[in-house]
Amino acid sequence: MGAPRQAIPGAAGFFARVYAAVRSIPRGHVATYGQVALWLGAPRGARAVGWALRALRPENEACVPWHRVVGRGGRISLREGAGPRLQVRRLRAEGVRFVEGRVDLGRHGVRA
């Protein structure tokens, strides 16, 4: 395991493709990890997408709207630290509506 040495916006290969896909998510909208994986041509690579986002550092998180990526059903996948609350706060700031603690995908989910 272990965190990637350098996950940068200009990263090569998979990470870069994940970041590019996440940047394409419009403001006020969200996509699921599985959906992002699908865009990359890896229908089963949702977990790898999570890995790429986890690798984001404070320096580069600014150029990647990671908060627009949620788990299946609109659930927040972050579990520890200030992450979960920060993600919710940022989404609500973009006008994203939460229902029963989950993002209303019918209203804010990006369409395949």
Added chain:
DNA sequence: CCTATGACCGTGA
């Protein structure tokens, strides 16, 4: 090439 880890997902109990 091996195993271990994780911001996942689908399925079945």
Added chain:
DNA sequence: CTCACGGCCATAG
């Protein structure tokens, strides 16, 4: 509905 299991993928040693 929730929970546990197994499978997937990329990356680190």
